[in-house]
Amino acid sequence: MDTHSQVINRLRTTFRSGKTLPEEFRREQLSNLLSLVKDNEQLIIDAVYKDLRKPKFEAVLSEIEMCRNELYCAIDNFSSWMKPEYVSKHLAVKLDDCFVRREPLGVVLIIGAWNYPFQLILIPLIGAIAAGNCVIVKPSEVSAATESLIAELIPKYLSQDCYTVVCGGAEETKALLENRFDHIFYTGSQAVARSILQAASIHLTPVTLELGGKCPCLIYGRVNIAAAARRLVWSKFFNTGQSCVAPDYVLCTRDVRDALLPFLRETLEEFYSKEPQTNLDLGRIVTDRHWTRLMDLLHKSRGKVVLGGESHQEEKYIAPTVLVDVEEDDVLMEEEIFGPILPILTVESLEEGIDFINRKEKPLALYVFSEESSVVNTVMEKTSSGGFCSNDGMVHMTLPTLPFGGVGASGWGSYHGRWTFETFSHRRACMLRGWALERLNVLRYPPYTDNNLSLLCWTASAKKSWPSCSVM
Numbered sequence: 001m002d003t004h005s006q007v008i009n010r011l012r013t014t015f016r017s018g019k020t021l022p023e024e025f026r027r028e029q030l031s032n033l034l035s036l037v038k039d040n041e042q043l044i045i046d047a048v049y050k051d052l053r054k055p056k057f058e059a060v061l062s063e064i065e066m067c068r069n070e071l072y073c074a075i076d077n078f079s080s081w082m083k084p085e086y087v088s089k090h091l092a093v094k095l096d097d098c099f100v101r102r103e104p105l106g107v108v109l110i111i112g113a114w115n116y117p118f119q120l121i122l123i124p125l126i127g128a129i130a131a132g133n134c135v136i137v138k139p140s141e142v143s144a145a146t147e148s149l150i151a152e153l154i155p156k157y158l159s160q161d162c163y164t165v166v167c168g169g170a171e172e173t174k175a176l177l178e179n180r181f182d183h184i185f186y187t188g189s190q191a192v193a194r195s196i197l198q199a200a201s202i203h204l205t206p207v208t209l210e211l212g213g214k215c216p217c218l219i220y221g222r223v224n225i226a227a228a229a230r231r232l233v234w235s236k237f238f239n240t241g242q243s244c245v246a247p248d249y250v251l252c253t254r255d256v257r258d259a260l261l262p263f264l265r266e267t268l269e270e271f272y273s274k275e276p277q278t279n280l281d282l283g284r285i286v287t288d289r290h291w292t293r294l295m296d297l298l299h300k301s302r303g304k305v306v307l308g309g310e311s312h313q314e315e316k317y318i319a320p321t322v323l324v325d326v327e328e329d330d331v332l333m334e335e336e337i338f339g340p341i342l343p344i345l346t347v348e349s350l351e352e353g354i355d356f357i358n359r360k361e362k363p364l365a366l367y368v369f370s371e372e373s374s375v376v377n378t379v380m381e382k383t384s385s386g387g388f389c390s391n392d393g394m395v396h397m398t399l400p401t402l403p404f405g406g407v408g409a410s411g412w413g414s415y416h417g418r419w420t421f422e423t424f425s426h427r428r429a430c431m432l433r434g435w436a437l438e439r440l441n442v443l444r445y446p447p448y449t450d451n452n453l454s455l456l457c458w459t460a461s462a463k464k465s466w467p468s469c470s471v472m
């Protein structure tokens with residue numbers, strides 16, 4: 001038996017013992033997780049600084065506060081999420097108890113990415129614990145400091161019979177995936193997602209995919225250009241552009257572009273000074289490989305760099321960079337940029353912008369900036385994306401009450417808040433029937449008659465208008 005299957009078997013034995021089921025146990029583990037976050041704030045800040053030179057401000061906001069917020073949300077609410085949900089009934093089962101029961105799935109695997117290396121493990125873990133599962137987490141090896149911090153802290157704070165950390169890269173993950181899990185929650189690139197799916201298909205394991213893609217930002221009509229520039233720059237260059245929901249490119253008319261550029265210049269200077277390389281509010285590209293990938297894109301692009309463009313390989317530094325005259329077939333439009341490079345493409349009309357977006361894969365997030373609500377509504381109605389936010393970037397993902405996830409190639413399933421709990425729960429349809437009214441059952445037993453058939457149809461559909469079904 002290899003070590004992975006030993007670990008999984010140990011967790012499976014725990015799961016079968018029912019240890020993770022009681023509400024009090026789940027509550028205790030969630031409070032321990034909250035202590036993990038509170039006690040180790042500085043270590044988390046230091047780890048993500050080491051991995052990404054992530055500024056403390058960004059680390060607290062995106063790694064620590066988001067986890068804390070999610071923990072408070074789960075601790076306050078999971079007992080009500082666990083409750084059976086009674087459903088409407090038709091006449092034929094009027095006397096029976098009919099409800100949806102949320103049950104844990106079993107032993108689940110959470111695989112994280114490196115760009116928000118702490119929260120991408122913690123937030124799914126919170127929902128998996130709240131739902132009563134045993135969990136293996138596999139942080140990204142690329143963000144090595146955070147990976148080893150997670151591996152050190154989780155066994156200290158959480159029950160080792162129920163939750164464990166596996167470290168390593170592609171080979172380790174592939175070996176892990178040879179085993180059967182009850183659910184795989186994967187955050188990462190579309191390319192790797194294909195191998196995750198292949199491995200999952202062997203055991204028919206259900207999978208949640210939190211992927212990326214190219215998130216468009218359409219700026220159209222009457223716009224507060226100064227505010228638009230600030231919100232765009234913040235959401236694009238936060239975490240040095242290495243956010244799955246960062247605006248990937250801007251679509252706007254020539255007029256808007258010409259009005260926007262001076263404000264982008266002014267904002268970049270205001271945020272990161274005239275010498276962004278020495279500015280402490282700007283992080284770094286995670287690895288040399290990603291730095292080279294981004295610089296290759298920049299060199300091959302036929303667009304014109306109008307802001308930034310400077311770089312320093314040893315420091316893995318790339319200045320916040322803006323390009324214009326970028327065409328649809330440019331290399332920058334082939335794949336998710338995932339770095340501090342912002343191409344601006346022009347369109348003649350709102351319809352052309354919408355058509356452009358609809359020609360591509362459905363994005364993880366779509367942003368529209370306009371003071372005209374008709375523009376915002378038209379874009380929302382005529383497009384599809386995992387999430388949608390008007391007049392800002394990324395902010396929608398901070399709300400634990402909104403499901404976070406993609407659609408189509410940008411991801412399958414969603415999480416955050418209750419949605420994570422639902423992802424890691426099976427919604428079991430339960431009908432507890434009694435022995436009464438056996439005489440009514442005669443209607444469905446042979447010998448079949450037309451009369452019985454019409455009576456039966458009437459009892460099963462007598463409820464003319466069904467109240468809305470469960471929300472999830």
Ligand code: NAD
Nearest residue numbers: 112113114139140169170173174188189192210211212244
């Ligand atoms: P990645 O796919 O390279 O790696 C993700 C995880 O998969 C890591 O833990 C890694 O060890 C593992 N892995 C790598 N190669 C593997 C293989 N061949 N087989 C099995 N496992 C393997 O992704 P990344 O570079 O860490 O993350 C960047 C991508 O993640 C971007 O596309 C970004 O948009 C996306 N992302 C999405 C979200 C979201 O919530 N939707 C959040 C963050 C990042």
